[in-house]
Structures are given as structure tokens and as C-alpha cells.
Amino acid sequence: MRNIELGPVRPVGAVDVRIARQANAQGNRAEPGDEISAPVVKSEALDPGEAPVDVERVKQIREAIESGDYPLIPAKIADAMIAAGILLRNGK
Numbered sequence: 001m002r003n004i005e006l007g008p009v010r011p012v013g014a015v016d017v018r019i020a021r022q023a024n025a026q027g028n029r030a031e032p033g034d035e036i037s038a039p040v041v042k043s044e045a046l047d048p049g050e051a052p053v054d055v056e057r058v059k060q061i062r063e064a065i066e067s068g069d070y071p072l073i074p075a076k077i078a079d080a081m082i083a084a085g086i087l088l089r090n091g092k
Helices: 017-026 055-067 074-090
Strands: none
């Protein structure tokens, strides 16, 4: 088995801020008012389009729930929740 090189050993403690300040001083910083020349372009390939929802059916279900006519069966709801969890875990 090869030895793993870990680097210099230092005691655990507070961070030495002088090292962080030196690193920041060396980098190029953007100044307020600097202009960015590349314009942002939207891609239509990333547009998801309309949601695949039957709006009329959703409206009917909401009205039925509000009026108390929609049959809520706890066993069916539980089965659907369990099935959804299994589908999410299996990735299918």
C-alpha cells in the first residue's frame, strides 16, 4: 500500500487570516461599474412548456371537495402515497 501524502501538519485552531488576506490581494477583483460584454441568451430547448395538467378536471375535483361530494377514502390515499414513494426510490 502506498503512503498518502497529506501535506504539512498544523495544529488545529483558529484560521490564520493573514493567509486569506494574501490570497485575496493576489486575485483580480471586479470593480463596481465594470461592464459585462456577453449578453444573456435564453434557450428554447430548456423551456418546459405547459404543465401536463387537465385544468378542467382539477376544477371539477376542487369543486367536489369544497361541496363535500368528493369521496375521500383514507386507504386509497395511503396506497397511492406508498406507491409514489416506491416509484421515487426505484427511479421508474
